[in-house]
Every structure is written in C-alpha cells, then in structure tokens.
Amino acid sequence: MPQILSETDLGKALGTLPRWRLVEGALVREAELPSFAEAIQVVNRVAEIAESADHHPDIDIRWRTLTFRLMTHSEDGITELEHHAGHRDRRRARRPGLISGVSPGRGRGRRRPPRRRP
Incomplete structure (x- = not known):
C-alpha cells in the first residue's frame, strides 16, 4: 500500500515538480493547447501512460x-505514486507531440475573434 506523503515530503516533492500545485488534497496541473484536437491527443496519450x-x-x-x-x-491523499506520475509528465513533456512548450494558462494558438451579433 502506498503511504501518504508527510507535509515535509510533500513540500519537497512539489519543489521538484514545476507547473504542479497543491489544490484540495491533490496535485494539479493545467495545460492549454493550441487546439481542441491537440488537447484530445494529449488526453489520449496520458490515458495510455496511465494504463501502463x-x-x-x-x-x-x-x-x-x-x-x-x-x-x-x-x-485519500497524495502518495509517492503522484510524485512519480508528475515526473513521468515532465519527462514526456519534453518529447515532441506531448504538451511540449505549452505553459499553464497560455496557449500558442490564436484565439478566434468574438462573434458579432446582428
């Protein structure tokens, strides 16, 4: 059984996981992709990694x-499993085609102009 990380260990773990933050007892990361289709591709790749x-x-x-x-x-908490998963994310993010170069909250794609109402 995985053990819940102590507050000290959790602080150390977060220090090694850029772009991840602690929110309501979970490690959380946001990524904005250039398009919806690319976001779904990332979800599919994460699903493969998670299954393995x-x-x-x-x-x-x-x-x-x-x-x-x-x-x-x-x-019901953060264990070493999450720490390892965050590091898997960092390694794979460097590979082309998976969240590479995408900053949290900022995409590289252009936003569509707002629709004008008649």
Missing part, C-alpha cells in the same frame, strides 16, 4: 485547456 502505470489522473477538458488532478483515491 495503473495510476489514473482525473482529467477535466475545457475546450483546449486540460486540468490534471493526481491523488491516490484508495489512500
């Missing part, structure tokens, strides 16, 4: 913004 690790994040999709939440539900 047998550790699945909660994923919220809002157009081209993805929010990933990591916690061990069976332990």
Whole structure:
C-alpha cells in the first residue's frame, strides 16, 4: 500500500515538480493547447501512460485547456505514486507531440475573434 506523503515530503516533492500545485488534497496541473484536437491527443496519450502505470489522473477538458488532478483515491491523499506520475509528465513533456512548450494558462494558438451579433 502506498503511504501518504508527510507535509515535509510533500513540500519537497512539489519543489521538484514545476507547473504542479497543491489544490484540495491533490496535485494539479493545467495545460492549454493550441487546439481542441491537440488537447484530445494529449488526453489520449496520458490515458495510455496511465494504463501502463495503473495510476489514473482525473482529467477535466475545457475546450483546449486540460486540468490534471493526481491523488491516490484508495489512500485519500497524495502518495509517492503522484510524485512519480508528475515526473513521468515532465519527462514526456519534453518529447515532441506531448504538451511540449505549452505553459499553464497560455496557449500558442490564436484565439478566434468574438462573434458579432446582428
């Protein structure tokens, strides 16, 4: 059984996970992609990774913004599993085609102009 990280260990873990933050007992990261289609491609890749690790994040999709939440539900908290998952994200983010170069809250794509009402 994975052990819940102590506050000290959690602080150390967060220090090694840029772009992740602690929100309501979970590690959370947002990524904004250039398009909805690219966001879905990232979700599909994360799903493959999660299946192979047998550790699945909660994923919220809002157009081209993805929010990933990591916690061990069976332990109701953050364990070493989330720390490792965050590092898997960092390594894979460097690979072309997966969140590479995408900053939290800022996409590289252009926003559509607002629709004009007649």
